[in-house]
Amino acid sequence: MKRTPGKGVDVKVDNVIHEYDDIRVLDGVNINIAAGETLCVLGGSGTGKSVLVRLMAGLEVPTSGEIQIGGMKVQEYTALPPAEKPFLVSMVFQHSALLGSLTVEENITLRMREHQTHSQKDMHSICEQVLDEVEMGGSNNKLPGELSGGMKKRVALARALAANPDLLFYDEPTAELDPVLTEQIGLLIARIRRDRPITQVVVTHDMVIADIVADRVAMLEGGRIAEEGSYREFLASADPGTRSFLAAARVLASRDQADNKDETGKDG
């Protein structure tokens, strides 16, 4: 079954403030993402990156401020019946969030099955297509419990792609993965960026991912976007918070690489 890829929609985050129990997590976030762009939101743990992406996906409502996707308020978009949505949004979660009682194919086709939008044959064909896209062909009948962490991430990505989304959010797509798998997932996201003209927002603390996939990088610090620009501009930043994040990330990255070489050496 030949499918037309999603077209990409813009995202506008306007002065978003978000609080949990009087603790301000986001303190006036402003950011614009163009249709078809891949933005990496970087920041340390607890800076509110995941909260920001959940707000963008309409899973939570901001305390104040407004988020628009494709020119619509995100709450208006989520309230629309599935058949009336002018574009589609998908998300890849930190823990993959595959339904444990369903097989890989059932997970991937769940959306289509529930909305009765495709025939059984088309669903199977789409499943095969997206599994091939994430290099997981042949795993249709496996249960999530039988998959490794990296495989689960790939299947989660396949499930997100099966909807043919226009806007794809990633919440820490490489969390709990080793550097080799991190790079593989990064290359997959980069391939999606190349092959599909969709908008992608990748929330991560991983510089490897940012390097591979980002058209633009935004640094979240103290509940605000401290700075944004290309990856190269980001590396050359003079901002003390960014410098300190980069310094820590480089140490971690070089340590991971050394560990990885040791492992490879042992295996060989």
Add this chain to the structure above:
Amino acid sequence: MTDLSTLGVVQRCGRNVLNTLSMLGEVLLLLGRSIPGPRSLWRERARIVEQMIIVGSETLPIASLVAFFIGMVLVVQTADQLVNYSQEVLGSIVGLSMTKELGPVLIAFLVAGRVGSSITAQIGSMAVYDEVSALRTMDIDPERYLVTPRITAMALALPVLILYADAVGILGGCLAVQLDPAINISLALFWDNLVSEIAMQDIVVGLVKGVVFGVTIAAVSCAFGLRTRGGTAGVASSTTQSVVWSFVLVIVFDFIIVRMAVLLP
């Protein structure tokens, strides 16, 4: 440190009352949103049957054992109390106790402990590990997908389980009458008395309790599952609370139904 001053105690009590009211409100709202219409019932039929099988398979063996022994205990205990009177009424006492009260409440407690707790743990884990959020991003309403089949399955399965427990309990009673030397009435007399005293209305009241208890346990279990936060500790805490609240609400609704049944002609 725990504040033991009068104000601290009042504040804690007030907070607990507010939490309880908020929880009851959540359960009611969830119930209101999840009661299926005919189309929804048809669409969810596969998941409803799947849930009914889970309820039955998890409860039936233990329900058989408990109901059987409760029936025997009832006979032995009641016979002992009637030692100076006639034991002819044993049949009606055992029959009415099982069908009107013990069968429904016993099964409700077993289902709350075995099935309700596993519903909360399962949905709680799904909430903690973003599976519920994943459903939302796929435009799948978690209440329709997760709650509706469970509420419907419980509402349908509990009355059947109650009928079964009533029968097994009465069977246990018959066995006790037959085997216990302290009981000096025949099995035929026990049975005649039992059959003549149980009215259809008694059985129907037991079945109505089954539907109400089933819906209550499912709604409470799902509501606590969906509101779970804070990792595995949160799942454990939600599960305990859901079982406790299911027990409490079953007893409250039991009283209400009994009171209303008494008013029936």
